[in-house]
Amino acid sequence: MSARTFKPAAFPCTFPLCKRRFKTPTGLTNHKNTAHLPQPIPAATVYQPPPPENEDEPFQPPSPQSDARHTPPPRIPPPDRQGTQIQYHPIIDGTPCDREGFDLPPGAPAPPWDERAADDFSPFENRAQFELGEFLYRDEEMAGARVDRLTQILAAYYPEQDPPFADRNDLYSTIDAIQQGDIPWESFTVTYTGPLPETGNIPAWMTEKYEVWFRSPLGIFERQLANPDFKDELDWAPKRIFRDGKRQFVDLFSGNWAWEQADKLAEDEDNHGALFVPGVFGSDKTTVSVGTGNTEFYPFYGGVGNATNALRRAHREGISLMAFLAIPKTTRDHSGSAAFRKFRRQLFHTALHRILTCLKPYMTKARITRCADRHFRRVIYGLGPYIADYPEQALLACIVQNWCPRCLGPSHDLDQAGSMARSHGLTDDLLDAFTLKELWDDFGIVGDLVPFTTGFPRADIHELLTMDLLHQIIKGTFKDHVVEWVEAYIRAHHEKAEADRILADIDRRIAVTTPFPGLRHFHTGRGYKQWTGNDSKGLMKVYLPAIAGHVPSDVVKAVAAVIEFCYLVRRSVIDEDTLVAVDTAVSDFHKYREVFRDAVRPEGFSLPRQHSIVHYCPLMRLFGAPNGLCSSITESKHIKAVKKPYRRSNHNQPLGQMLVTNQRLDKLAAARVDFTERGMLSAPLLPNPEPPAPTPTPAPNADDENNDNGGVDGPTHMGEVKLAKKYVRRVPRDVDALGLYMGQPRLCELIRRFLYDQLHPNANISGARVSLDRCPVFSERVFLYSSARATFYAPSDISGVGGMRFERIRATKSWYRGPARYDCVFLEHDTEAPGFRGLHAARVFMFFRFKYQGVDYPCALIHWFSARGDAPDPDTGMWIVTPDTVRGGDAPSLEVVHVDCLLRGAHLIGVAGRDYIPIHDFAFSDSLDAFKAFYVNKYADHHAHEIAF
Structure with missing residues (x-):
């Protein structure tokens, strides 16, 4: 039997980031550590001085005498021992101030939100009425007729008291009366003012009025800045993050653009200590019905740029619906005309400029604004990155299709080296030197369009277009x-x-x-x-x-x-x-x-x-990092802001109904945040003086084992693997009978060899090689589990607050009443080796638990795999592994390990080479048994890519 080496860790083992102790039985070697896991970054630390002019020089921490006048209030302790330093902008640093705009002394407490009573649920009478209204309108999206029927049933069932709502109109009027999040919809109209044709019929699009509905971006930004739910997800100053002397780029405020904008603002002494808040915007036309109707909408979104990428990606109003842009249409004979195409493009830019005009006065002069930590700050706004796909980027940059919106590389050779960057200034110079036709043909510029960023301070659309x-x-x-x-x-x-x-x-x-x-x-x-x-x-x-x-x-x-x-x-x-x-x-x-x-x-x-x-x-x-500025954010926003409200409308002139739906949903969300912050929703809705009796089972708090993966809210830690909450019933408990039931007749022998290693951690010979007579006798009951749950820090994947994610590793004889499923896992053996060189791959055939001499042992029966060669496959970049065998190659190399040895799941894909897969009698459940070699799939998810390669 082949033996595996692991690097032992001293106990108790302390993880430096989560400061938790890993509890293990005496003598158990813990093979989990942090070397192959992505490290979380502290959200804040103390102010550091500016870096040297050469950013390649190592970053030096500040001296104790450094001036810390504009120190932002830290949200977590200073950098961890592993070398992360965060340097904040020394001048545009979001210093708290009072209501008049005067800086507060360091450490001054924030004023309270308001003086309302702790039980003031107005306009709702009480919490129950608020919860019911939210349940009916937001959660169930109940139609008005059904609301009327429900209220009638409640009135008949409780004739001695009034129902929470008299009817649908009472529900809607109560929601409309919510003051929190009340940003009304406004509109303006745009018409064509160019020359009309001298002869023939005037196209309808030239005389039509195009209506644009919008909500104040200033109001939306102030609501987001003051949202107490965001208090740990906002930066008060541009920052530079260094780890072991190397620069890291995380969210918008960690990049060079925000720092450069702050430098420009710092040139005016009146701006010192202000909070810079750039807007992050996005737009994308979407279709809600196809066929005869072909109903389209053009939503425009925006959010504050000092929010983290995780907040912007999450469904927490980090990006809000700001407007519905007009979509001009005409008949086929006019749709291709140059005049109509120009009008359609300029209408887009004119609408955006008009919508964002309310921000312009506060892009050079500060506006005193309440923030999520309850402090007031002097806020200066700016136009920040714009999220859009390529056709929209071409429209935004006023360029010809098939040209680059960021550089002047010719359309026939975009990758030409040394191409100049586009800018408003360069376009103006070219307009003075060339005709419109020359600009179109030679530079890809639509010279008779005016970008919406024109006239806004520190804004150039060519610079603001993001990655997609x-x-x-x-x-x-x-x-x-x-x-x-x-x-x-x-x-x-x-x-x-x-x-x-x-x-x-x-x-x-x-x-x-x-x-x-x-x-x-x-x-x-x-x-x-x-x-x-x-x-x-x-x-x-x-x-x-x-x-x-x-x-x-x-x-x-x-x-x-x-x-x-x-x-x-x-x-x-x-x-x-x-x-x-x-x-x-x-x-x-x-x-x-x-x-x-x-x-x-x-x-x-x-x-x-x-x-x-x-x-x-x-x-x-x-x-x-691009994942906070990707069009997938606006794509997902369409569902809540456009598609669901459209489905709730009667489809007859639906836009007005959609505006009302969005406004009511925003008000309910703002009310919930407000009530939560004031501690009004912390207690159970109904007190339960008699808690239910505990269930006599090893799984008192079973989770849903049908969920394979997802985010986990909670504190950040480096991860763990736990068996499922419930063991498998109606299977043998005797170790020999269980081994026969699972097709593993050597189970008892392997458990005895495992126990030898646990009881003799310093032995010169491992349990895999020692004589079986020297191993402990084992006759305890064994409980079988069908899966284990691995929890780990994976912020690049779908994760919860804190960046934690879980996945389920399965080992079961029948998955969804079908064939068996035995998943694969990573185990770590060398913390110093990079990537997969420090890992082992194995396949899990059983999860089980037993007690021996009073110690609980959650275990896994695994089949080892070995790497083929000393490097990944040169073509695919993936490592190739083969299953280990013993006894002359006719039996798998099996071993029992503690679940703490498991790092997380691994995905193996069969190496087919030039062979063809059988057309019949071969399913995905056969792959791990049929192939002789496997690729270790580093693209299974982003966390696997980060730790294994």
């Missing part, structure tokens, strides 16, 4: 370009019948991929008629192993470079090493995509979405 992972990389470069090129390459180099066979086998390989938490299962491969963003993300996780062996090495490497790029830039923390790796991925992609030139892309690779990858490194230095 969803449309530029995931849907654009990967799905629409590279995947399509691979298919075209196969068809160009094979006869039709053979090409069809290869493509069918690629689909089969995708279909038989082993299941994994959060992994989309493609039952028929890539045969989708309409792809969503989640479909493209799911395909990216399993595509490389599917094509390896069917296409040349350079094709695989080109695909691998794109996927590697996407996973690198998707991280929540971008450091200098990541930027180097991103540059390498871009260089590799440009090198290996040449394999497609002759047969697939003879016209070259000048594609705007694909070209955008060369701008990612500079943009990440400017704006921080």
